[in-house]
Amino acid sequence: MSVWEDVVGQEPAIETLQRAVSNSAAMTHAWLFTGPPGSGRSVAARAFAAALQCPRGGCGECRECRTALDGSHADVDVIATEGLSISVRQARDLAALAARRPSVGAWRVIIVEDADRLTEQAANALLKAIEEPTERTVWVLCAPSTEDVIITIRSRSRHVQLRTPPVEAVAALLTRRDGIDPAMAAYAARAAQSHIGLARRLARDEGARIRRHDTLKLATKITGVGQAVLAATDLAALAGEETTASSTERDAAERTRLLELLGADPSARTQPPHIRSQLNALEKEQKARATRFGRDVIDRALVDLLSLYRDALVRHAGAPVALVNEDVSELVDRLARAMSPEQLLAAMDAIGTARERIDANVPPLLALEAMMISLRLPR
Template identity: 75%
Template structure:
């Protein structure tokens, strides 16, 4: 057993990080791990933290390894924002924590799982800590790509790039770690396009599989502008429903816990000013979390939708490449017959543009409607 066991398809990354963990003289104070969603960036960061504080450089079963991996180690701080950005106040708090010497381990490690969400002011607050590192403190930043990180941050970090793991490696992990049936594991790995977390969810959640199928099959029913408007509304509704389902119960529990901590009466019609202020702050954070979740759900749906146009293009050219949507081969064949390569590429471009617009805060429904109109099947 090793802390690296769940990091599939990343042999070069594992070799680099494990070599550094075993040789303090080769260590650097700041690392930047990049890779596509689902490649295992945060898992690699936690495994690295475990290896740094383990006497055997990541045995996987000692207390240092277990607590580093689950985020409870006293000297390992993990920042995984659920909001739209990491604020300057958060960055300053991290700098203060990083200035302390390790309490029980060999290293103090600060992991920022969403370094691409650092605001400019937050990044500036981290710069001094990266420029003048504290002895025995290591920063591990994670982001989708180098370009997603402010240049002053990436220029002061050692870059390690993760790649998309092969689908069969992801399927093997699901079988070995989660006991998933091999056929289901392979379906989920392909449908998730090797995103490990999403593959696990698809393999275990029938509702997620149904929602994905419905999104992918939208490509075959957009013939007119009204069809496009309806498809856009359906995509927006999926994000709203999933966001509400994921956050509603949690938001209520957080509100009840805050009122209990403040000694307030949950049944009171009005609360004192200082309690209302705390509640307003909590609601603001919850709204930001819900907004990010809704965007993430839509973005994932758009990636799923993009996959069937990709499959149709592969089929048009007869390329010897596995289909992402093998289980929907008849739908892929219909789309390949209906659209020529240029039209398929134009559809893929429209989906990519919609993702960029949503990320740039264009109103969700507006961006989806503009995309869906571009996805209308041609009349022959």
């Protein structure tokens, strides 16, 4: 057993990190892990933290390894924002945390899972702590690419690039780690395009599989402006339903827990002013989390839609390349018959533009409507 067991398809990166663990000359105080969504950036970061704390360099069995991996180690702090950005206040708290020496472990390891969500002001607040770290403190920043992190931070960090793991490796992981049937694991890994987290969700959640199938079917129904607007509304509604289902129970539990911590009565019709201010702050955080989650749901749906047009293009080219959507090959064939290669490429560009617009805070429904109009099937 090893801490690197779940870091699949990343042999070059693992070799670099193992060398840093075993050789102080190869070690540095700040690391930047980049890779496409689903490549396992945070998994690799936790494994690296565990290997640094482990007396045997990452055995995966000792208390140091287990606690670092499950997030309970006193000297391994994992920061993952559920909002749209990491604020200056949060960054200052991180800088103060980095000034403390490790209490029980060999290193204090601070993992920032969403370094791309640092605002410019927040990144500047961290800069001095990263430039002049306390002895035995290690920063591990995770982001999709180096361009997503401001240059002053990335220039002071050692870069480790992860790649999209092979479908077979992701399927094998789901079978070994999660006990998923091999056939279902293979389908989920392929449909998720090797995104490990999404593959696990597809394999275990029938509702997610149904929503994905409904999203793919939209592509063959858009024949006019009216259908395009309806398709955009349907896609936004699907995202809204998933967001509500995910957040309602959790938000209520968080509110009850906060009231209990403050010694307030959860059943009271009104609360004192100081309690109301705490509740307002919680509701603001929950709203930001729901907004991000909704955008992530829409983005996943757009990636699924993009894969269908990609498969239709593969059909046109007759390339000996496996389809992402083999389970709905009839939809792929229908799209390939209806659209030329040039039209398919234009559709893929329209989907990419919609993703960029939503990421830039354009209201999702507006971006989806503009995209769906561009996806109309030719007469």
